[in-house]
Amino acid sequence: MNIDSISNGIVIDHIKADNGMKLYELLDLGSLACSVAIIKNVTSKKMGKKDIIKIDADIPLNLDVIGYVDPGATVNVIRDGKLVEKKIIGMPEALTNVIKCKNPRCITSTEQELPHIFKLTDKDTKTYRCLYCETKA
Amino acid sequence: MRSLIDVLDLSTGEIDELIATACDIIENPAKYSEACHGKKLATLFFEPSTRTRLSFEAAMYELGGHVMSVSSGASSSAAKGESVADTAKTVSCYADIIAMRHPKEGAPYVAAKNASIPVINAGDGGHNHPTQTLTDLLTIYREKGHFENLTIGFCGDLKFGRTVHSLISAMSRYAGVKFVLISPEELKVPSYVKSESIKKKGIPYVQTEELMDVIGDLDILYMTRVQRERFFNEEDYLRLKDSYVLDPKKLEKAKKDLCIMHPLPRVNEISIAVDDDPRACYFKQVLNGKYIRMALILKLLKEAGTL
Missing domain, CATH: 3.40.50.1370 (Aspartate/ornithine carbamoyltransferase)
Structure with a gap:
């Protein structure tokens, strides 16, 4: 299967298979006017299978979202058909307004203007907890 | 600030x-x-x-x-x-x-x-509820003179009791502490409390449903209320409810210097007959x-x- 290469834009590579759609939704890529391609289950020597997202515009991306969904993903910035920057993401220490606390007893459930903040509390288990009530994400 | x-x-x-x-x-x-x-x-x-x-x-x-x-x-x-x-x-x-x-x-x-x-x-x-935990710590200190090398039993509802989770976290910072977790299956300490405050720190602990199997090992017994509505079935509640009621008979097997604590309010999990026992510390806790x-x-x- 062929997807055209992009001359100015972003390629999110090394996404674990099945995480592509989750990233597409959390990054709100559906709202972009430019072309966006999600390539699922690409054969990879390292990963077996992986997903790739190609965005045909150099837009600012919330790297925290990518790091939260898939800390192993890489972000490649393409300009004039050349790779000009490769970003290794890793897990962010905190997430703001990316996910919402599901605890109905949390103060964020009644005070709508509070930012939803999650902190990384255990890197080994990739555990994020709500800043306010400490409920697991 | x-x-x-x-x-x-x-x-x-x-x-x-x-x-x-x-x-x-x-x-x-x-x-x-x-x-x-x-x-x-x-x-x-x-x-x-x-x-x-x-x-x-x-x-x-x-x-x-x-x-x-x-x-x-x-x-x-x-x-x-x-x-x-x-x-x-x-x-x-x-x-x-x-x-x-x-x-x-x-x-x-x-x-x-x-x-x-x-x-x-x-x-x-x-x-x-940090000031309840500070209250508990002051009580332990005043009764025992130290926090290290104590065997602390928590009995009753260990799942929903925030005072229990908080005291486990606070006591897990002291050397030589052992935890004895006494509760019915439905009301066991949540796994995240166990993994983050007990297992990760390598603290020895015992989990049991039977208070009488372990009461003689304890330096501190922290009682909590077991509410009927927390059980999934009535049979289990009826089977276990009396085993979590502390009375003078059960205390015969306990250490002479046991410290009995409870965050209160008490309903029936500690018999009133225990109040005069010098080991009862729950009203001292209130003052502390x-x-x-x-x-x-x-x-x-x-x-x-x-x-």
């Missing part, structure tokens, strides 16, 4: 200082009777409470300070939809320190972020709660530069 939201916000050194101050207050109450002269504590209780609110208020009165009180959400601007942040900013204009109880978890944290005076979390839903809150108010007001 320093506030107290979670007991783990305090280092063990700071807990030692608070305990030393509380013990000094007990020894020399006159020395502290005007320590907060002219200062005002606002107790903002958006949820019912007997012990905690009165304990804070008694603490401030005994320090020579004044108290302003909101004793229910219905009688405050919260009923009109005021945010916790705005309430905290407003009360900062009147008081020197806030003690807040709120049904929503994280509300005192939001208050602390917005107030210009110290905020003490007096209980937020099922989340934190006032002293440790006095020490905490003093510490936070000093750190805020108010005293």
